[in-house]
Amino acid sequence: MTNAYDLIIVGAGPAGLMAAKTAGEHGLKVALLERKKNITDINRACSMMIVTLTGCYLSDRVSINSRDQRLCFPAYGFTIPYEGEHQNFYSWSIYSYKGNKIQLGDYEKNEAMGDKGRISATYDKGALLKSLMKECLKYGVDVFPGHNVIGTQTNNGQVTVYTREGTKFKGTFVIGADGRASRLAKTLGKNKDRIYYGTSTSYGFEMKGVEPSEKYALFQIFLGEKTPMRIWMTPRADGETYFPFISCTHPGADVKGAFERFTQQGHFASWFKNAETIRPLCIEGNMYSHIIDPYKDQVLLVSDAVWCQEAEMTGAIISGWKAANAVKYALTEGNISREGVFVYLDWWKKEIIDKLDHRDMIRNAVMPYCLTVDDIDYLLSKVTKTLRSILDPYETPKIVAGAMAEIMPIVSKERPDVFEKLKRMKTDPLEEIFKGCKRSGFPNNMRSS
């Protein structure tokens, strides 16, 4: 037991680093394992938006303390260092491929109000990881980059973590913060009861010299492709770089070709005529429902590993913090069990399982599966008023749905076919709608240990 850790954390993203820092502050002996060699390099597609500076997500509203370079979670009662930039954005435009749009937030009015008018901001994830890493090192966390964790085994109150590299780590508790397609969730059998909807791909380029209709705004564009695809785009935290990317739930779809068509032809090509490509980024992942019970054999699963879709940075930080606190509590009490870490498990049940219906999150993506690109264009052309804008994956769809409800009398008269499709969109089971997204070989549940 001499070399054993109190806590081993798998995955050094925002959740893992936050859990490591928090456990370090509590005086625990902590190991942090990460498969990447350069932990603070961001190599995958991420929009890096702060959810949320304007709404209420997981019972908190994040704020930025620029003076002391901290991100604040006032309802939970903690702050974290963030020595990076941020870029406010002031509106959210949902475009059809022909350029009709729904506008959330009055751009000019909001921009003139500065911080008070923003709907949120983008942050620099690399800078956030660096800031958290600094804290981890300050509190004596042992950091092991380049370790691909493949599984755990729990015996006599001790968990052993195995890596592909052949190394072994022993600890009392493990926090699995290994992301959306968590290996630990899979090896612990936690994916078996989840609903699987499909596999999504994100693919895009960081670019400079992009000239969108509004400079600092969030854009969501339904593409005129045969396969349902959407573009998301925001300015990065530096205010100069943009990251337009395709989000698509058909693995193997021609996202590369679609991206080229988007930037070179059609309504949006003018935004990119002076654009210079910096680097491509992508990510692929399964779409699952939440894990109901994020605990097994002294392993706590957090953040994207247990979430439906994405926890966002906010969910990552809060769940990492909660889980590390729970481990500290259990160790202090000497209660090495499920009951010992109730601080985390109670929070998970109360904030996520009881409160958020994952189907609301998944339903955000159904529109292009139920309607044609021209149906969508028609609908977006009918909503003419500017809507209330907040950045919240659960609240914003309600605002859009409200606006859609208002135009339904017109739609039912002008386009009864679209009206019927919209009715089905609301009531058809999601598994039915996403049927086409499932492919042989997915999900990958062949390997159970």
Add this chain to the structure above:
Amino acid sequence: MIRIDRQKCVGCGGCVDLCPRAAIGLYEDFALINSALCLECKTCVKVCPMKAPQEI
């Protein structure tokens, strides 16, 4: 046999996550397939938008 073209791999780790056999790891921030575990199911070939996994 499938191998990763390092000229194309951006190291996102998507194939590592989705490989049903856990046959892929990230090494030096690139995907690397362990051919002893690989069943050539081509999941990685299907999901990678960079077309980095290639059959040889």
